[in-house]
Every structure is written in structure tokens, then in C-alpha cells.
Amino acid sequence: xxxxxxxxxxGIISALGIGQEATLQALLNGESGIGKITHIQTEHEEFPVxxxxxxNAEMSRMLNVGYPIDGLRTVLMGIIAxxxxxxxxxxxxxxxxxxxxxxxxxxxxxxxxxxHFKTVFNSNVETDDSLELKYNDCGYSTELIADNIGKFxxxxxxxxxxxxxxxxxILGANLIKAGVIDIAVVGGSEALTKFHLNGFNTxxxxxxxxxxxxxxxxxxxxxxxxAAYIVLESETSAKARGASILGELRGYANTCDAFHxxxxxxxxxxxxxxxxxxxxxxxxxPQDIDYINAHGTGTPNNDETELAAMQxxxxxxxxxxxxTKAFTGxxxxxxxxxxxxxxxxxxxxxxxxxxxxxxxxxxxxxxxVIEDVDSSNVKNIINNSFGFxxxxxxxxxxxxxxxxx
Amino acid sequence: MTTLxxxxxxxxxxxxxxxxxxxxxISGIYREFIGDYPKFFKxxxxxxxxxIAAELILKGQTPEQKENASIILFNRNGSLIxxxxxxxxxxxxxxFPSPALFVYTLANIVTGEIAIRHKIYGESSFxxxxxxxxxxxxxxxxxxxxxxxxxxxxxxxxxxxxxxNYLADIKLVTK
Amino acid sequence: xxNLILQLKNQIIEVLNLEDMTAEDIDAEAPxxxxxxxxxxxDALELIVLLEREYGIKLSNPAEGKQxxxxxxxxxxxxxxxxxx
Numbered sequence: 001x002x003x004x005x006x007x008x009x010x011g012i013i014s015a016l017g018i019g020q021e022a023t024l025q026a027l028l029n030g031e032s033g034i035g036k037i038t039h040i041q042t043e044h045e046e047f048p049v050x051x052x053x054x055x056n057a058e059m060s061r062m063l064n065v066g067y068p069i070d071g072l073r074t075v076l077m078g079i080i081a082x083x084x085x086x087x088x089x090x091x092x093x094x095x096x097x098x099x100x101x102x103x104x105x106x107x108x109x110x111x112x113x114x115x116h117f118k119t120v121f122n123s124n125v126e127t128d129d130s131l132e133l134k135y136n137d138c139g140y141s142t143e144l145i146a147d148n149i150g151k152f153x154x155x156x157x158x159x160x161x162x163x164x165x166x167x168x169x170i171l172g173a174n175l176i177k178a179g180v181i182d183i184a185v186v187g188g189s190e191a192l193t194k195f196h197l198n199g200f201n202t203x204x205x206x207x208x209x210x211x212x213x214x215x216x217x218x219x220x221x222x223x224x225x226x227a228a229y230i231v232l233e234s235e236t237s238a239k240a241r242g243a244s245i246l247g248e249l250r251g252y253a254n255t256c257d258a259f260h261x262x263x264x265x266x267x268x269x270x271x272x273x274x275x276x277x278x279x280x281x282x283x284x285x286p287q288d289i290d291y292i293n294a295h296g297t298g299t300p301n302n303d304e305t306e307l308a309a310m311q312x313x314x315x316x317x318x319x320x321x322x323x324t325k326a327f328t329g330x331x332x333x334x335x336x337x338x339x340x341x342x343x344x345x346x347x348x349x350x351x352x353x354x355x356x357x358x359x360x361x362x363x364x365x366x367x368x369v370i371e372d373v374d375s376s377n378v379k380n381i382i383n384n385s386f387g388f389x390x391x392x393x394x395x396x397x398x399x400x401x402x403x404x405x
Numbered sequence: 406m407t408t409l410x411x412x413x414x415x416x417x418x419x420x421x422x423x424x425x426x427x428x429x430x431i432s433g434i435y436r437e438f439i440g441d442y443p444k445f446f447k448x449x450x451x452x453x454x455x456x457i458a459a460e461l462i463l464k465g466q467t468p469e470q471k472e473n474a475s476i477i478l479f480n481r482n483g484s485l486i487x488x489x490x491x492x493x494x495x496x497x498x499x500x501f502p503s504p505a506l507f508v509y510t511l512a513n514i515v516t517g518e519i520a521i522r523h524k525i526y527g528e529s530s531f532x533x534x535x536x537x538x539x540x541x542x543x544x545x546x547x548x549x550x551x552x553x554x555x556x557x558x559x560x561x562x563x564x565x566x567x568x569x570n571y572l573a574d575i576k577l578v579t580k
Numbered sequence: 581x582x583n584l585i586l587q588l589k590n591q592i593i594e595v596l597n598l599e600d601m602t603a604e605d606i607d608a609e610a611p612x613x614x615x616x617x618x619x620x621x622x623d624a625l626e627l628i629v630l631l632e633r634e635y636g637i638k639l640s641n642p643a644e645g646k647q648x649x650x651x652x653x654x655x656x657x658x659x660x661x662x663x664x665x
Contacts, residue, residue, distance in 0.1 A: 106511060110488075117496050138483050139533045156541070157533045159483055160513040167530055174548035195488075198495045199507035203625060204642045254528040256476070258520040261508045263621060273526055388508070389517030391529055443618065446599040501633045504625035505596075 002177040003234040004250075006400065008243040009089025009185075011081040012341045014226030014328045015050035019084055024345050027353050032327050034210055034222050037192075039073075040111075044197050046208050050224030050329020051192060052077060069144060072136070073111045073191035077227035078103060078145035085185055086149060089231040089243060096150035100181045102172050103145060103157055103229075104164025104188030106333045109136025111191045145189065153181060159333075161387030162295070163254070164188050165228070166336025166395055170252050172232045182237035187337030189227030196223050196332065203262060211298035211330075212357035213323035214307065214368050218298045224329020228337040230344070246344050250380070250398040251282025257390030263301055268309030270392035271295075275313060275382060278394040282380070289319045289396075290378040291352050291369075293343050295386045296323020297330050298357075306384065307366055319382075322355035322369040336385035336393065343381045343397050350375050406547070406578045409557060412462045414454065414573040421461055430568070431457060447505060448518060449487040451480075451565040455515035456522065458573040459559060463523055466557075466577075475555035476516045476529040478575075479542055480564035483512040483533050515563060527555045537562045537574070550580050585656045592652070595630050596623050608652040624649060636664030 012019065015033025016026035026033065034050045054062070059080065060070035069075050086096065113136050142157040154175075158167045165188030172184030200206050200221060207220035230246075238245055255277065257270025264270070279286065294306055303323075310318055324342050331338050342353055352375045355368035383395040413420045419427040419434060427434050434457050435445055448456060455478065463471065491506040508514065513531035520529060528549060534541065546560050561575035589603040596619065606617070613619050624645050631637040637659065639645060648658045 113492070117492055137485070137533070139481070139535055143535075154541075158530065159511070159533050160516075160529075160531050161511045171530075171545065171548070175544075178544075178548050180544060180548075194495060195492070195510070198500070198502040199491070199504075199510065202502040202504040202507055202629065203622075204628075254530065256517070256520040256526050256529045258517075258524055258526055260521065260620070261514055261517055261622065269526065387513065388511055389513040389515075389529070390520060391513055391517065443598070443600075446597040447623075501629050503629060505622055508622055 003236055004248055005173045005176050006233050006235060006238045006248050007230050007246045007344060007397070008233045008238050009085045009091070009231030010229070010246060010341045010344055011084025011088065012226070012228040012338060013052055013077050013080045014331060014338055015052060015224055016328055018080065020088070020341065020345060023341065024349060027327065027342065027345065028351060030354055030356065032210065032356050034326070034329055040192065040194060042194055042197055044201060047197065047201070047206050048210050048222045049192060050222060050331065052225055065148065069148070071112050072109050072141065072144065074105055074108055074141050074189045075144045077191065077225070078189035079148045081187065081189065081227035082145060082149045082185060082229045085229040085231050091183065091231065093150060095183060096152060098153050098181065099183035099185060100154040100172060100175055101146045101152045102168040102184060102186045103142040104159065104168040104333050104336065105138050105141055105157065105190055106159060106161060106164065107190060107193050107195060108138040108141035110193045110195050112136055114194050160391045161389055162332050162335055163385045163387035163391045163393040164333040164336065165338070166385035166393035167254060169230065169232070169249070169337060169340060169395060170254055170393060173249055173252060176232060176234050182234045184232045185229050186232055187227070187229035188334040190225055190331060190333040192223055192225035205299045207298060210357050211326050212359070213294070213296035213298040213325055213355055214303050214362060214366060215358045216360040216362050218300060218303060220299050221297050222325070222329045224331040226328065226331045226334050226338050228334060228341045230337060230340055245400040247347050247400050248398045249395065251278040251284065251396035252394065253277030253281065254391070254393045257392055259390055262388050264305040264386065266305060266308065267312065268305040270390050271306050271309035271384065271386060272312050274392040274394040275309065275384070278382065278396050282396045282398070284380055284396065286313050288380050289382055290380055291346065292319055292321035292382045292384065293339050293353070294321050294323045295384040296325055298323070298325060302386065303362065307362060316365050318366065320352055320369050320373060322353055324353045326356035327353065339383050339385065340395060340397065343383045346375070347378060347381060347397060347399050350378065352378065406543070406580060409577040409579060410462045411576045412458050412573065414458055416569050416571060442522065449484070449509035451484055451486065451512070451563065452509060452515045452518045454565050454571055454573050455563045456518055458563065458575045459519040459523065462559065462575060462577055468524060470556045471523045471525050473527050473556045474525050475527040475549050475558045476519055476525060477546055477549060477558060477560040478516055479532045479534050479562050480512065481534060481536060482564050482566060484510050486565060486567070519559070546578065554580070581656060581660065584660060585652055588652055588656055588659070591630060591634060592627070595626055606652060610651060612649055612651055631659070634665065635659050637662050
């Protein structure tokens with residue numbers, strides 16, 4: 001019988017601030033981190049974004065790192081979040097040597113590539129810095145984060161768009177259940193880049209105002225950036241270490257919508273299958289789910305199809321649900337783990353994050369969490385992350401119940 | 406793990422289950438063996454390569470079997486060639502970012518394209534590795550059977566650098 | 581108008597990767613989306629970029645595109661009335 005998979009540590013950095021505590025306070029106070037773009041030189045100043053407040057220079061000083069990491073935002077944020085996760089789990093160097101590090105990203109060092117693209121690729125000059133660009137790929141970004149936090153047994157990168165971090169978590173859990181490793185530090189990191197801004201803008205799915213997930217008048221996404229990692233651990237290992245347990249990763253699933261490269265199917269087939277299969281693994285029925293942290297990007301398409309999928313399972317008796325993307329922005333490849341940490345904070349501290357920006361329902365009964373609710377009895381949380389390519393992932397986090405005697 | 410079928414495509418030859426079936430390039434293979442999917446031409450090179458490999462290797466599989474299959478692919482370059490092409494459309498001040506190119510700046514769109522064509526609703530994943538590590542790839546694939554077991558898994562290496570440099574080394578496996 | 585229609589046909593063939601098609605193959609009045617050439621939402625967005633790049637016309641709302649992109653003829657009509665280049 002495979003071991004249970006527990007969560008024994010977490011770390012996060014986003015527009016809400018650095019670390020679990022700052023994130024918790026922002027969520028409880030309903031303070032969104034979305035605002036004007038400051039760290040990128042772009043013509044598209046009209047789009048609100050969820051940027052991490054610190055500059056690269058500030059993060060580098062904090063971490064005491066130099067060249068080339070000081071110019072790589074994805075790596076800097078990744079190190080900050082991963083360090084917090086490892087520290088909160090109380091893991092030693094020795095324990096990390098047997099662990100896995102799995103990180104999801106799409107852009108890797110794209111921010112640096114963008115700064116140098118014109119000069120480097122238009123001329124054939126090879127400078128020291130241009131040689132460094134050879135290491136801006138996704139895989140190497142993960143390696144750089146790993147190198148700065150420990151010596152791991154296994155390091156790899158998932159790259160499945162907005163479900164990358166969720167899939168990193170799923171791979172870590174599978175490796176633990178297979179008995180390959182006992183501990184996995186898993187999640188994702190993604191810096192905001194011109195690549196994102198121009199790309200999403202050209203698909204015409206960005207909102208010029210603050211986003212309004214699940215609202216009747218929603219117009220699109222606010223992009224965000226950040227990093228988050230959780231420490232997954234087998235039950236045996238966690239108990240042997242006397243680790244403090246934040247929750248259990250009770251179920252998960254990944255499915256494909258198989259409909260379109262970027263749009264989602266009208267009846268939300270992929271989303272429906274992902275939630276159903278995750279509940280099957282968790283041996284939970286729909287009534288057992290207390291809260292859904294939706295993918296909820298705020299686009300007309302996603303929110304409609306995600307709600308359709310939810311209604312196929314829960315009909316008119318939807319559990320409490322909300323999208324936290326109006327707090328953090330859509331952090332793309334890191335969203336699965338950033339929102340996982342938010343779900344774990346909700347479980348631990350007995351609150352449900354609000355769906356900011358919401359005014360009017362899409363359908364009469366589809367009202368997300370918009371005020372403080374009694375959350376003392378929240379036991380099982382669904383966390384959805386859906387990526388382009390129809391890559392749909394659902395994670396289920398459940399409260400850890402201490403056994404007596 | 407049992408291998409049900411194996412395809413290997415390089416610029417010089419295409420081998421299906423050990424037999425050379427073509428020496429054409431990617432478009433050539435499409436025209437010779439497929440030809441009924443105009444959307445093929447909108448795909449980027451990585452997707453075209455993955456698409457033809459999947460098409461040839463999935464011949465004979467029924468819709469019921471395909472519905473519950475999984476797709477797990479790996480490479481080293483991600484979607485780099487398209488990333489570069491897309492970057493060109495936003496490099497200058499007078500830029501016109503291309504939505505069609507942007508869509509393909511994600512390595513996992515290749516799993517999406519295969520799923521759309523063959524109506525595959527199971528698990529799909531894409532991993533970026535430093536090199537074709539058969540042992541690690543096998544580990545990841547075996548793990549897919551821990552969750553809801555797929556009917557079969559389409560898995561392997563699919564990487565595209567340029568016209569003269571690409572490899573699709575893909576298997577259909579089952580437990 | 582004939583020249584503009586021919587020009588649009590060739591531009592669209594190139595921009596939407598409609599390989600194996602020539603201008604003669606496309607009927608100017610035929611529907612482009614749905615059954616016609618089977619174009620999808622991403623193609624519509626590429627057409628919006630084409631309008632701006634080649635003719636200086638900015639469409640800020642993708643919903644406007646539906647009427648304009650009905651056929652090559654309707655695009656030609658819109659371009660001739662609104663072009664800035």
C-alpha cells in the first residue's frame with residue numbers, strides 16, 4: 001500500500017509579498033498586489049500586473065548572490081521561495097541529498113534574453129554575457145535554483161504552461177508513492193516578461209482594468225509573477241523526522257481537454273475529468289469538497305468553461321469557490337504552486353480567500369467567496385490549474401488529522 | 406513495460422518498428438502518409454514532428470483505446486526555435502507580435518495537438534531534460550501507472566533544432 | 581478593388597499557412613470561418629495583426645472581427661474604407 005503524501009514545508013514570493021506570513025496577511029486583509037508595471041520597459045503600460053515588489057538588485061542583495069544569477073529573475077524568486085520551503089520543513093543538507101527538486105517554468109531566463117536580444121542576435125559578436133545567454137533555458141534555470149539551495153538526488157523541470165507547477169507537484173507525489181524518493185521540493189517559478197505581455201495581448205485576453213474572475217463583465221487576465229514550492233514527504237519519513245505536517249496531498253489528476261491549443265471546450269471536459277479523477281484517487285465524493293481554488297483567470301472563456309465543469313459535478317450545490325488571481329495576478333507557470341500554498345494557508349488558518357473584483361454573477365447560483373465565511377470546518381480543498389495545450393491538473397489538499405494514542 | 410510500437414524520425418530516415426518507411430523530410434512524410442489535416446501547416450516545427458510521429462505510431466488504435474491513453478514527452482530544447490521566431494516579432498520598436506507564433510512557444514502544445522487530433526483525454530506531460538536520459542524517462546513513465554492507469558502511453562523524445570537536426574524517438578508502451 | 585482582393589488572398593494564404601492553396605482556389609464571397617476554410621479563433625487574431633501591419637487599421641475588440649472577416653470580399657470592403665496605409 002503506497003504511503004500517504006504529506007506537505008511538510010512551504011515557501012512563496014509573489015505580488016502579495018515575501019513569505020507565507022506576508023501572503024497570509026494580504027489574503028486576510030483583502031489586499032490585492034496588482035498595480036502598474038514597474039520592472040519592465042514596455043509600451044504596454046496600460047495593463048495592470050501582479051509584480052513582485054523587489055528589483056533583481058534587491059533580491060540579489062538579499063540572497064548575497066552575484067553574476068550571472070543577479071540578472072535572472074526567475075532564478076532569484078525561485079531561490080527565495082525554495083529556501084523558505086526547506087527551512088519551514090526543517091530539512092538538513094543530508095536529507096536534501098536524497099530528495100528531488102522539481103520546478104515548473106515556461107520562460108526560464110527569458111527576461112535576460114529580452115534585454116540582450118537586439119544586440120546579441122543582430123550582430124555576430126560573442127561577449128561574455130552573450131555566452132551566458134546559452135544557459136537561459138528552462139532546464140538550466142531550475143539547475144541554478146537547485147545549486148543554490150542544496151545538493152539533490154534528482155532535479156528536473158516540467159514545462160506545461162499554466163499547469164507546470166501543479167504537474168511538478170504531481171510528479172513529486174508519484175515519485176514518493178513509487179518509493180523512488182521520500183522527500184520532494186516541488187513547485188515553480190516564473191518572471192514576468194515582455195514575452196508574456198505581448199503574447200497574451202496578441203491573443204486579446206488581457207484586461208486593462210483589475211481582473212474580475214467569475215464576474216459577468218469580466219474582460220480578461222492580469223498577468224503576474226512569482227515562485228512557490230512545497231515540500232512533499234512520505235508519511236513514513238515525516239513521522240520518523242517528527243516533521244510538522246501542514247496537510248495531506250490526498251488526490252490529484254492530470255487530463256487533456258483535447259479541444260484547442262488555447263481555448264477550452266464548452267462543457268469543460270478536461271477540467272471535469274481532472275476534478276473527478278482527483279476525487280476518485282482521494283476517495284472523496286463531491287459533497288466532501290469544502291472549497292475550490294479555481295483556475296479562474298478572468299477570461300470569458302476559462303471562467304465559463306470551468307464553471308460548466310463544476311456544475312456538471314456539483315449541479316446547483318456548488319462548494320465555496322474563488323479565484324485568487326485578482327490577488328496575485330495570473331502567475332502562469334508558477335500558479336499551481338503559488339495557489340497550493342494559498343490553499344495550505346487556508347487549511348491551516350481556517351479562512352477562505354476572497355474572489356476580489358467580483359460584482360455580478362455569471363449565473364444566478366454561481367456566487368464565489370466575497371466576504372468572510374465560517375471556515376472552521378474546511379477539510380478538503382480542490383486546487384485547479386489549467387494550461388494551454390488543454391493540459392488540466394487538479395490537486396486536492398486535505399487537513400492533517402493527528403492520530404490519537 | 407511492453408512496447409507496442411516504435412517510431413524513429415530523423416532528417417535522413419523514418420523507421421517504423423525497425424523498418425525504413427521513408428527518407429522524406431517532415432512535410433514530405435505528411436504528404437505521403439497523412440494529407441487530411443490542413444491544420445498541420447499552421448503548426449510549428451516541433452509540433453509537426455510530434456504530430457507525424459504520433460499519427461504513424463497510432464495507426465490501428467481504436468478511439469476507445471485512445472480516449473484513455475496518456476502522452477508523456479521529453480526534450481532538451483523546449484520550444485526554443487519558435488521562441489526565437491516569436492522574439493523576432495517583438496524585438497524592434499515597430500513590432501507586430503504574432504498570436505499564432507505565441508501559441509507555439511510552449512513545449513507542451515505538441516501534446517495538445519496530438520490529443521486534439523486523436524481525442525486523447527488522459528494525462529499529458531512535457532519534461533525538459535539536459536539529454537535523452539532513458540532511465541529517468543522510464544521512471545517517469547512507470548509512475549503514470551500509479552494514478553488512474555492509462556490504456557497505453559505514447560512517450561519518448563521529440564526535439565527540433567533546425568531542418569537538418571531533429572529527432573522523434575517515440576514508443577507506445579503498456580504495462 | 582480587384583487588386584486589393586488578390587493582394588488580400590495572397591497575404592492571407594501566407595499569414596495563415598494555407599499551404600497548397602493559391603489565390604484561384606479561394607472564392608472571394610465564400611465564408612472564411614466555420615465550414616469555409618475552417619479557420620479558427622487564432623486565425624482571426626492573426627488577421628487583426630495583418631490589418632494593422634499592412635493597412636494601419638487597429639481593431640481593439642475581437643468581436644468586431646466577426647462581421648469584417650466573414651469573407652475576403654467583406655475584408656476588402658472594410659480595408660478600402662478604413663485603410664491608413
